[in-house]
Amino acid sequence: MAEPLVLVSNAGAVRTLRLNRPAALNSFTTELHGELLAALEAAAADPAVRCVVLTGAGRAFCAGQDLADPAVAPDTTPGAAPKDLSQVIARYYAPLVARLRSMPVPVVAAVNGVAAGAGANLALCCDLVVAAHSASFIQAFSKIGLVPDTGGTWLLPRLVGPARALGIALLGDKLPAEEAARIGLIWQCVDDAALAEMAAALATRLAAMPTRALVATREAMNAAQQLDLPSALAEEAKLQGQLGASNDYREGVEAFRAKRAPVFTDR
Numbered sequence: 001m002a003e004p005l006v007l008v009s010n011a012g013a014v015r016t017l018r019l020n021r022p023a024a025l026n027s028f029t030t031e032l033h034g035e036l037l038a039a040l041e042a043a044a045a046d047p048a049v050r051c052v053v054l055t056g057a058g059r060a061f062c063a064g065q066d067l068a069d070p071a072v073a074p075d076t077t078p079g080a081a082p083k084d085l086s087q088v089i090a091r092y093y094a095p096l097v098a099r100l101r102s103m104p105v106p107v108v109a110a111v112n113g114v115a116a117g118a119g120a121n122l123a124l125c126c127d128l129v130v131a132a133h134s135a136s137f138i139q140a141f142s143k144i145g146l147v148p149d150t151g152g153t154w155l156l157p158r159l160v161g162p163a164r165a166l167g168i169a170l171l172g173d174k175l176p177a178e179e180a181a182r183i184g185l186i187w188q189c190v191d192d193a194a195l196a197e198m199a200a201a202l203a204t205r206l207a208a209m210p211t212r213a214l215v216a217t218r219e220a221m222n223a224a225q226q227l228d229l230p231s232a233l234a235e236e237a238k239l240q241g242q243l244g245a246s247n248d249y250r251e252g253v254e255a256f257r258a259k260r261a262p263v264f265t266d267r
């Protein structure tokens with residue numbers, strides 16, 4: 001039987017999804033897309049999962065689209081019709097971004113090596129991005145005549161501002177993890193040897209937190225990008241109204257008053 005393209009493991013309430021095409025730097029084929037989306041759906045549907053970690057097998061996180069995949073690679077035969085990449089994006093990448101950005105639990109990217117093209121933006125779609133010191137981020141699209149996809153045009157200017165976003169996207173240079181953390185593209189850069197432990201500790205911490213409040217925070221911050229202040233205040237009031245009726249809020253306040261650690265259970 002063929003090895004899975006996404007390795008799934010559990011540690012307590014943390015589910016780790018490991019992209020597993022190391023010989024091709026975990027680049028995306030249609031099969032990998034299918035397995036990753038299914039693994040994310042399964043994690044989203046499993047009440048025992050309270051945080052997801054996304055990482056890569058081998059020396060890379062993900063090198064984006066597999067450029068050797070005949071389904072998408074240009075046919076260089078003279079006169080051959082061009083492939084319609086809009087279909088590839090609509091069918092595979094857009095659903096992946098939508099699924100990641102709407103997960104009912106926080107998602108941590110543990111970027112263990114190079115993250116290029118769609119692979120870089122896959123990582124940036126996650127809620128917190130921790131990268132090994134030797135990892136790097138490359139908006140490789142411009143080098144092959146494409147525009148950033150997998151949410152790159154939306155994410156990059158929001159994360160680092162329009163000037164840096166455009167420089168990163170136009171030049172397609174390798175951005176080392178340390179620099180990515182310095183400019184606010186990612187949450188943290190850690191020693192290579194510490195990555196797995198740090199990502200696990202972060203995920204375990206998030207898993208013990210009030211999940212609904214974390215997810216509502218992500219959603220409110222995303223929504224606020226499009227809102228004026230009065231509308232953002234109204235959105236905060238609406239969410240606070242919902243969360244104020246939750247078991248987790250009651251538990252958080254009770255635990256505070258009793259000077260004990262809270263045990264959050266809502267999801």
Ligand code: T3D
Nearest residue numbers: 024025027063064065066067068072085088116117118140
């Ligand atoms: O096309 C569409 O469907 C639209 C969607 C597009 C989304 C995208 O992601 S477009 C961007 C696609 N990705 C890239 O352009 C990145 C291509 N890869 C690289 O630039 C380099 O491989 C890296 C900078 C990521 C790493 O460089 P390096 O020197 O560490 O490794 P390498 O030697 O280049 O690669 C190692 C192997 O992985 C090599 O195979 P081999 O020679 O050992 O058999 C290489 O061909 C393979 N590999 C790396 N990236 C890809 C890949 N194979 C297929 N597709 C790849 N993207």
